[in-house]
Amino acid sequence: MIDLHCHSHYSDGVFSPKELLEKALNAGIEILALTDHDTVEGVRVLHQENAQMNNPVQLINGIELSTRWKKYDIHVLGFQIDIEHPELTALIDQQNTRRIERARQISLCLSALGIENALEKATQLAGHDRIGRPHFADVLVNEAKVSDRQAAFKRYLGRGKLAYVPTPWISITEAIEGITAAGGQAVLAHPLKYRLTHTKLHELITHFKAMGGLGLEVVSGEMTVTEVNAMAGACLRYELLASSGSDFHSDALSRISLGRQRQLPVNCIPVWHKWNDDK
Ligand code: AMP
Ligand code: MN
Numbered sequence: 001m002i003d004l005h006c007h008s009h010y011s012d013g014v015f016s017p018k019e020l021l022e023k024a025l026n027a028g029i030e031i032l033a034l035t036d037h038d039t040v041e042g043v044r045v046l047h048q049e050n051a052q053m054n055n056p057v058q059l060i061n062g063i064e065l066s067t068r069w070k071k072y073d074i075h076v077l078g079f080q081i082d083i084e085h086p087e088l089t090a091l092i093d094q095q096n097t098r099r100i101e102r103a104r105q106i107s108l109c110l111s112a113l114g115i116e117n118a119l120e121k122a123t124q125l126a127g128h129d130r131i132g133r134p135h136f137a138d139v140l141v142n143e144a145k146v147s148d149r150q151a152a153f154k155r156y157l158g159r160g161k162l163a164y165v166p167t168p169w170i171s172i173t174e175a176i177e178g179i180t181a182a183g184g185q186a187v188l189a190h191p192l193k194y195r196l197t198h199t200k201l202h203e204l205i206t207h208f209k210a211m212g213g214l215g216l217e218v219v220s221g222e223m224t225v226t227e228v229n230a231m232a233g234a235c236l237r238y239e240l241l242a243s244s245g246s247d248f249h250s251d252a253l254s255r256i257s258l259g260r261q262r263q264l265p266v267n268c269i270p271v272w273h274k275w276n277d278d279k
């Protein structure tokens with residue numbers, strides 16, 4: 001079993017790398033990539049924890065980079081990256097500066113809406129300063145402004161909503177170049193999550209491929225068989241490799257737990273097909 005997309009508490013997940021590793025072992029996962037948003041802090045810790053247990057899981061260094069394409073926030077996964085590579089490190093630093101600035105602005109918006117000290121509260125919840133919208137969503141839930149995270153996005157944090165702040169994330173091209181420079185493979189995350197029209201989605205995939213992207217996340221979290229088959233078709237059509245992950249954040253937030261996403265259709269070439277060739 002394989003899972004190439006999950007989050008730890010170093011981004012907007014709930015569990016520590018150690019807890020994720022224990023869950024992966026319990027689920028029978030053999031290959032795992034931790035793909036936190038714009039950070040590799042958790043990957044470092046995950047390696048230490050795995051080594052302490054005698055390396056029971058094959059770990060793939062991963063990241064999920066936030067990018068801006070037209071008016072959309074598009075996520076690009078990077079696998080097998082050198083987490084110390086200077087070009088990638090510079091990109092990550094840049095992203096975090098922008099994330100911190102955005103968090104300040106979101107907090108100002110919320111303050112104008114009568115929700116005080118949201119940044120401090122979100123930082124408290126996160127335990128670090130790489131604040132994401134899910135942390136603000138939790139603040140809004142705690143303040144009883146909304147009933148759940150979903151509602152917080154719908155009313156406050158989603159694109160165009162009351163406290164939405166567009167972020168000048170790096171471009172898709174910069175993300176792919178950074179991942180590739182660090183020896184990794186760039187994969188377009190959850191293509192169906194952006195709610196793009198058919199035309200726009202194909203424009204996105206065409207651009208992603210032209211810029212050096214190698215794969216599509218054909219299976220990502222909760223999907224119908226029809227959706228999986230559509231993404232498998234896109235993979236074949238654009239000659240891209242296929243990836244698969246749960247996008248697990250926590251038991252409460254993710255309906256698909258670690259490694260429990262659907263199987264990759266057999267007509268796709270998995271992004272991991274050559275990963276063990278040099279061993
Ligand atoms: P950010 O990187 O701070 O813009 O936050 C993006 C993250 O918010 C995603 O990775 C998801 O974990 C979460 N998210 C995005 N949209 C929603 C939504 N509608 N409901 C709940 N969580 C969401
Ligand atoms: Mn997330």
Ligand code: MN
Nearest residue numbers: 064075189190
């Ligand atoms: Mn994502």
Ligand code: MN
Nearest residue numbers: 005007064247
């Ligand atoms: Mn994710």
